[in-house]
Amino acid sequence: DSGVTQTPKHLITATGQRVTLRCSPRSGDLSVYWYQQSLDQGLQFLIQYYNGEERAKGNILERFSAQQFPDLHSELNLSSLELGDSALYFCASSVGTEGNQPQHFGDGTRLSIL
Amino acid sequence: GQSLEQPSEVTAVEGAIVQINCTYQTSGFYGLSWYQQHDGGAPTFLSYNALDGLEETGRFSSFLSRSDSYGYLLLQELQMKDSASYFCAVSDSNYQLIWGAGTKLIIKP
Numbered sequence: 001d002s003g004v005t006q007t008p009k010h011l012i013t014a015t016g017q018r019v020t021l022r023c024s025p026r027s028g029d030l031s032v033y034w035y036q037q038s039l040d041q042g043l044q045f046l047i048q049y050y051n052g053e054e055r056a057k058g059n060i061l062e063r064f065s066a067q068q069f070p071d072l073h074s075e076l077n078l079s080s081l082e083l084g085d086s087a088l089y090f091c092a093s094s095v096g097t098e099g100n101q102p103q104h105f106g107d108g109t110r111l112s113i114l
Numbered sequence: 115g116q117s118l119e120q121p122s123e124v125t126a127v128e129g130a131i132v133q134i135n136c137t138y139q140t141s142g143f144y145g146l147s148w149y150q151q152h153d154g155g156a157p158t159f160l161s162y163n164a165l166d167g168l169e170e171t172g173r174f175s176s177f178l179s180r181s182d183s184y185g186y187l188l189l190q191e192l193q194m195k196d197s198a199s200y201f202c203a204v205s206d207s208n209y210q211l212i213w214g215a216g217t218k219l220i221i222k223p
Contacts, residue, residue, distance in 0.1 A: 002156065002158070041215075042201065042213055042214065042215040042216045043157065043201065043213045043216075045210075045211070045213065048210070056208065056210050090156060090157070092157075098144075098205065099144060099145065099147070099203075099204075099205025099206070099210055099211045100144060100145045100147075100162055100164060100205055102147075102159035102162070103149075103157075103159065103211070104159070105156035105157045105158070106156060107155075107156050108156060
Protein backbone atom coordinates (compact mmCIF):
# COMPACT_ATOMS: atom_id res chain seq x y z
CA ASP A 1 0.00 0.00 0.00
CA SER A 2 1.60 3.25 -1.22
CA GLY A 3 -0.57 5.47 0.95
CA VAL A 4 -1.88 7.31 -2.11
CA THR A 5 -5.63 6.99 -2.61
CA GLN A 6 -7.37 7.48 -5.91
CA THR A 7 -11.10 7.48 -6.55
CA PRO A 8 -12.97 6.18 -8.36
CA LYS A 9 -11.18 3.00 -9.44
CA HIS A 10 -13.24 2.70 -12.59
CA LEU A 11 -15.21 5.22 -14.57
CA ILE A 12 -17.30 4.62 -17.66
CA THR A 13 -18.80 7.54 -19.50
CA ALA A 14 -19.63 8.81 -22.97
CA THR A 15 -17.97 11.16 -25.41
CA GLY A 16 -18.52 14.82 -24.71
CA GLN A 17 -18.93 14.29 -20.98
CA ARG A 18 -16.91 15.67 -18.10
CA VAL A 19 -15.40 13.71 -15.21
CA THR A 20 -13.41 14.46 -12.08
CA LEU A 21 -10.72 12.17 -10.72
CA ARG A 22 -9.65 12.51 -7.11
CA CYS A 23 -6.35 11.87 -5.37
CA SER A 24 -5.28 11.96 -1.73
CA PRO A 25 -1.49 11.99 -1.36
CA ARG A 26 0.56 10.08 1.17
CA SER A 27 0.59 11.70 4.59
CA GLY A 28 3.35 14.31 4.68
CA ASP A 29 3.77 14.55 0.91
CA LEU A 30 3.34 18.02 -0.55
CA SER A 31 3.76 17.23 -4.25
CA VAL A 32 1.11 15.60 -6.39
CA TYR A 33 1.64 14.42 -9.95
CA TRP A 34 -0.88 13.28 -12.55
CA TYR A 35 -0.04 10.79 -15.30
CA GLN A 36 -1.94 9.25 -18.20
CA GLN A 37 -1.16 5.74 -19.37
CA SER A 38 -2.87 4.41 -22.47
CA LEU A 39 -2.99 0.69 -23.19
CA ASP A 40 0.51 -0.80 -23.39
CA GLN A 41 2.04 2.68 -23.40
CA GLY A 42 4.42 4.51 -21.13
CA LEU A 43 3.57 7.09 -18.54
CA GLN A 44 2.69 10.51 -19.91
CA PHE A 45 3.28 13.24 -17.36
CA LEU A 46 0.37 15.67 -17.22
CA ILE A 47 0.88 18.11 -14.38
CA GLN A 48 2.46 18.59 -10.96
CA TYR A 49 1.31 20.56 -7.94
CA TYR A 50 3.34 21.45 -4.89
CA ASN A 51 1.64 22.70 -1.74
CA GLY A 52 -1.31 24.05 -3.68
CA GLU A 53 0.61 25.69 -6.51
CA GLU A 54 1.15 24.44 -10.04
CA ARG A 55 4.80 23.40 -10.31
CA ALA A 56 5.23 21.85 -13.73
CA LYS A 57 3.17 21.10 -16.79
CA GLY A 58 3.60 18.25 -19.21
CA ASN A 59 1.57 17.30 -22.24
CA ILE A 60 -1.75 18.19 -20.69
CA LEU A 61 -4.58 19.00 -23.08
CA GLU A 62 -6.49 22.26 -22.70
CA ARG A 63 -9.62 20.17 -22.07
CA PHE A 64 -7.94 18.89 -18.90
CA SER A 65 -7.36 20.87 -15.75
CA ALA A 66 -6.28 20.13 -12.22
CA GLN A 67 -5.96 21.72 -8.84
CA GLN A 68 -4.59 20.96 -5.41
CA PHE A 69 -6.62 22.01 -2.42
CA PRO A 70 -5.47 23.33 1.00
CA ASP A 71 -5.77 19.84 2.48
CA LEU A 72 -3.37 18.73 -0.32
CA HIS A 73 -5.78 16.44 -2.10
CA SER A 74 -5.94 16.98 -5.82
CA GLU A 75 -8.51 16.68 -8.56
CA LEU A 76 -8.04 16.17 -12.28
CA ASN A 77 -10.92 17.40 -14.42
CA LEU A 78 -11.37 16.01 -17.91
CA SER A 79 -13.95 17.63 -20.16
CA SER A 80 -15.34 17.20 -23.67
CA LEU A 81 -14.18 13.64 -23.45
CA GLU A 82 -13.06 11.82 -26.59
CA LEU A 83 -12.58 8.12 -27.26
CA GLY A 84 -8.82 8.65 -27.16
CA ASP A 85 -9.01 9.79 -23.56
CA SER A 86 -9.68 6.22 -22.49
CA ALA A 87 -6.69 5.36 -20.32
CA LEU A 88 -5.42 4.62 -16.85
CA TYR A 89 -4.86 7.83 -14.91
CA PHE A 90 -2.35 7.70 -12.09
CA CYS A 91 -1.74 10.09 -9.29
CA ALA A 92 1.59 10.06 -7.48
CA SER A 93 2.94 11.99 -4.54
CA SER A 94 6.34 12.85 -3.13
CA VAL A 95 7.65 14.78 -0.18
CA GLY A 96 9.04 17.69 -2.18
CA THR A 97 9.60 18.78 -5.73
CA GLU A 98 13.00 17.32 -6.59
CA GLY A 99 13.17 14.45 -9.05
CA ASN A 100 15.46 12.45 -6.76
CA GLN A 101 12.61 11.85 -4.36
CA PRO A 102 10.65 8.65 -4.97
CA GLN A 103 7.17 9.12 -6.32
CA HIS A 104 4.52 6.96 -4.68
CA PHE A 105 1.72 5.98 -7.01
CA GLY A 106 -1.93 5.31 -6.35
CA ASP A 107 -3.70 2.34 -7.94
CA GLY A 108 -5.07 4.53 -10.70
CA THR A 109 -8.46 5.35 -12.16
CA ARG A 110 -9.37 3.39 -15.28
CA LEU A 111 -11.41 5.66 -17.54
CA SER A 112 -13.40 4.13 -20.37
CA ILE A 113 -15.10 6.35 -22.92
CA LEU A 114 -17.91 4.72 -24.88
CA GLY B 115 14.85 17.60 -27.26
CA GLN B 116 14.78 15.28 -24.32
CA SER B 117 14.71 11.54 -24.82
CA LEU B 118 15.26 8.30 -23.01
CA GLU B 119 15.85 5.07 -24.90
CA GLN B 120 15.24 1.63 -23.45
CA PRO B 121 14.41 -1.66 -25.17
CA SER B 122 10.71 -2.29 -25.58
CA GLU B 123 10.95 -5.92 -24.55
CA VAL B 124 13.46 -8.29 -22.97
CA THR B 125 13.08 -12.04 -22.48
CA ALA B 126 14.97 -14.10 -19.91
CA VAL B 127 14.82 -17.44 -18.16
CA GLU B 128 13.86 -17.98 -14.55
CA GLY B 129 16.94 -18.03 -12.33
CA ALA B 130 19.06 -16.13 -14.84
CA ILE B 131 20.40 -12.57 -14.85
CA VAL B 132 19.04 -9.82 -17.07
CA GLN B 133 20.17 -6.27 -17.77
CA ILE B 134 17.83 -3.50 -18.94
CA ASN B 135 19.65 -0.56 -20.49
CA CYS B 136 18.67 3.08 -20.57
CA THR B 137 20.38 5.85 -22.51
CA TYR B 138 19.30 9.42 -22.13
CA GLN B 139 19.61 12.83 -23.68
CA THR B 140 18.18 15.53 -21.45
CA SER B 141 18.67 19.20 -20.64
CA GLY B 142 20.58 18.77 -17.43
CA PHE B 143 20.86 15.68 -15.31
CA TYR B 144 20.55 15.12 -11.61
CA GLY B 145 19.86 11.43 -11.40
CA LEU B 146 18.41 8.25 -12.88
CA SER B 147 15.49 6.41 -11.31
CA TRP B 148 13.98 3.00 -12.00
CA TYR B 149 10.38 1.97 -11.46
CA GLN B 150 8.64 -1.39 -11.77
CA GLN B 151 5.07 -1.82 -12.95
CA HIS B 152 3.17 -5.09 -13.03
CA ASP B 153 0.34 -5.43 -15.54
CA GLY B 154 -2.64 -3.42 -14.35
CA GLY B 155 -0.75 -2.23 -11.31
CA ALA B 156 0.83 0.99 -10.13
CA PRO B 157 4.48 1.85 -10.74
CA THR B 158 6.70 1.32 -7.71
CA PHE B 159 10.05 2.94 -7.04
CA LEU B 160 13.09 0.65 -7.27
CA SER B 161 16.25 2.76 -7.19
CA TYR B 162 17.90 6.12 -7.75
CA ASN B 163 21.46 6.85 -8.92
CA ALA B 164 22.94 10.31 -8.78
CA LEU B 165 26.60 9.32 -8.95
CA ASP B 166 28.53 6.95 -11.20
CA GLY B 167 28.68 3.38 -10.09
CA LEU B 168 26.62 0.45 -8.99
CA GLU B 169 23.93 0.53 -6.30
CA GLU B 170 22.77 -2.83 -5.00
CA THR B 171 19.46 -3.58 -3.31
CA GLY B 172 18.95 -7.29 -2.85
CA ARG B 173 18.56 -9.04 -6.19
CA PHE B 174 18.31 -5.72 -8.03
CA SER B 175 21.22 -3.42 -8.86
CA SER B 176 21.31 -0.16 -10.78
CA PHE B 177 24.29 1.33 -12.56
CA LEU B 178 25.00 4.82 -13.84
CA SER B 179 27.67 6.31 -16.08
CA ARG B 180 27.12 10.05 -16.37
CA SER B 181 29.89 10.48 -18.95
CA ASP B 182 28.16 7.96 -21.24
CA SER B 183 24.62 9.17 -20.44
CA TYR B 184 23.83 5.55 -19.73
CA GLY B 185 22.47 3.41 -17.00
CA TYR B 186 21.11 -0.06 -16.49
CA LEU B 187 19.02 -2.12 -14.13
CA LEU B 188 20.37 -5.56 -13.32
CA LEU B 189 18.05 -8.26 -12.03
CA GLN B 190 19.61 -11.43 -10.64
CA GLU B 191 18.13 -14.82 -9.77
CA LEU B 192 15.08 -13.99 -11.80
CA GLN B 193 11.73 -15.07 -10.43
CA MET B 194 8.44 -15.31 -12.28
CA LYS B 195 7.13 -12.44 -10.14
CA ASP B 196 9.75 -10.17 -11.74
CA SER B 197 7.73 -10.26 -14.96
CA ALA B 198 6.73 -6.62 -15.31
CA SER B 199 7.51 -3.41 -17.14
CA TYR B 200 10.52 -1.42 -16.00
CA PHE B 201 10.78 2.32 -16.54
CA CYS B 202 13.86 4.49 -16.32
CA ALA B 203 13.37 8.17 -15.54
CA VAL B 204 15.80 11.08 -15.48
CA SER B 205 15.68 14.12 -13.20
CA ASP B 206 16.43 17.02 -15.51
CA SER B 207 17.75 20.53 -14.83
CA ASN B 208 14.32 21.56 -13.52
CA TYR B 209 14.30 18.56 -11.18
CA GLN B 210 11.44 17.12 -13.19
CA LEU B 211 11.23 13.44 -14.05
CA ILE B 212 11.49 12.55 -17.74
CA TRP B 213 10.21 9.01 -18.29
CA GLY B 214 11.32 6.31 -20.72
CA ALA B 215 8.72 4.30 -22.62
CA GLY B 216 9.33 1.21 -20.50
CA THR B 217 10.78 -2.26 -21.03
CA LYS B 218 8.54 -5.29 -20.77
CA LEU B 219 10.42 -8.13 -19.09
CA ILE B 220 9.16 -11.58 -20.02
CA ILE B 221 10.43 -14.45 -17.91
CA LYS B 222 10.20 -18.02 -19.13
CA PRO B 223 10.32 -21.04 -16.83
